Amino acid sequence: MGLTSNTVLLLSILFALMLFAGTVWLWPRLARRSWRAVGGRVGLLLCTQLALFVSVGLSANQAFGFYASWADLFGRETEPGVVVDHTNGAPAGPLRVVGSRRVEGGGGRPDFGGQIQKVVLVGRTTHISTPAYVYLPPEYFAAKNRTRTFPVAVVLTGYPGTAEALVDKLHYPRTARQLAGDGRMQPMILVMLRPTVAPPRDTECVDIPGGPQTESFFAKDLPDAVGAHYRVGKRPASWGIIGDSTGGYCALKLAMHHPEVYAAGAGLSAYYKAPSDPTTGDLFRGDETLRKEADLRWFLKNRSAPDTSLLVTSSRAGESNYKATLNFIDLAKATDRTRISSIILESGGHNFNTWRREIPPALEWLSGRLSN
Structure with a gap:
């Protein structure tokens, strides 16, 4: 069991x-x-x-949805195998579909309710392999859209988190289908995964010297893998990223560090500086520049303002990041190119119930800043 x-x-x-x-x-x-x-x-x-x-x-x-299995709980998680084709020397692709399921409440036909595909992503430059879920909207399967490309939102959990929680607990696919059906957002492809791509270590989306190159995986390998397999827009304007907690920090950082990849980033209950604790280990290995740039408020004050759109969320009662979020908003407003938006609730803790209240307006916001 x-x-x-x-x-x-x-x-x-x-x-x-x-x-x-x-x-x-x-x-x-x-x-x-x-x-x-x-x-x-x-x-x-x-x-x-x-x-x-x-x-x-x-x-x-x-x-x-903190842990998906006993092996995950005790740090003995085994990554899924990656199929390697040897026929005529053909190399394995960077994305492999290993299963599919229907969207909750969407019916059985993909062209009516969309489809969720379970995939394995393989980083060709970082050699990181991680499972993910890809939501394809109903419009993706329509015959009239056979050549149409779609915008993409990368969706990240917190730490430790599970990708399944994005589907079953936070209901991203169901919410995206309903919002698009109501005309409140455009149809988008969602790539849902945990930021913990080198489990059990919490890498905080950092390129660790001598360790996992997590930031490069999300900035280079993941867009390349998804773009090679699905009909997605190739321009930065077609790509956004959203996450909660650790995933929110990663989303903001990737949009700020890589505006040439992500046109918008939304951090739900995000923090603004990579922590250092037993789950992270030594992330920076003495590299002071890397440590400073992982502090998003330092980045806004000391680097050229990134040409990107950012959304941050917090609550006046229940969230520990409230004051830091207000400070981050002020710093972003003082720049000449970074566009900042916020969702501030009266009350709401650091939990799924709060994020479910923020996800619909956050997806609408993200949709409004992306194009095909």
Whole structure:
């Protein structure tokens, strides 16, 4: 049974309830002052607390999609295999489709509800391989659009996050289909993945000296792979990027560092400086320039203003990035080329419920800044 299985969650809850009932039932028998009675009381309390903690943890993981499997939880995630064709010496492509599914609420026909394809992306320059989901809107399959190209939005989770959460918890494909159907945004291709492309390490979308070249993967390899497989626009005006938390930081940074690739970037509950902790390790290896440029506020103050559009979000109550977001807005407004927009909620925590409130207007904003 998988980590996200409803059966596992139900069993953990039942086990916690049984332990609680057993504690109440056995407590009078363990009321004596002998070491066995004291040990029994301590053991029952510890087991009950542990069972309750496991149940709450499994429930939170179901709601927020932190880990997709037991291997993911314990840092033993195994990346999916990449098919290599050897016929006539043909090399493996940079993008492989390994499965497909329909869009929630969209029906079974791709030309009516669109389609979600599970793919493997292989970086030809960085040699990074990572799974992703690609949402293709219904218009992509229409016969009249056989030669039409579509704008692309790269969608990133937080850390650790799962790409599945973008589909099943944050409902990006369903939201994009509904907004396009209502005429509130143009049909767009969504490429959905986690920024953790070298798990379990949190690379913060940095080209780590002597390590994973994550920023180059998102700025070069991913657009090349998607462009080689799907009918997408080739100009920067056709590409945008959006993410939450760590993914939001990455989205803003990639749009700022690479305006020649991404015309717009949206950071939902983003922070503005790469952290340094046990999950990241030493990201910069003593490279002071790399460290400074990973600080987005320093970048706005000390580098040429990037010709790109940025969207940031926060809330007055519930988000720790509120003051930093206001400061970032002021810095961007002071530039001559960087266009800044914001969504500021009255209240909302750093969680899926908040992001689900921000995703529809953020997708509309992104759509308005991209073209074929």
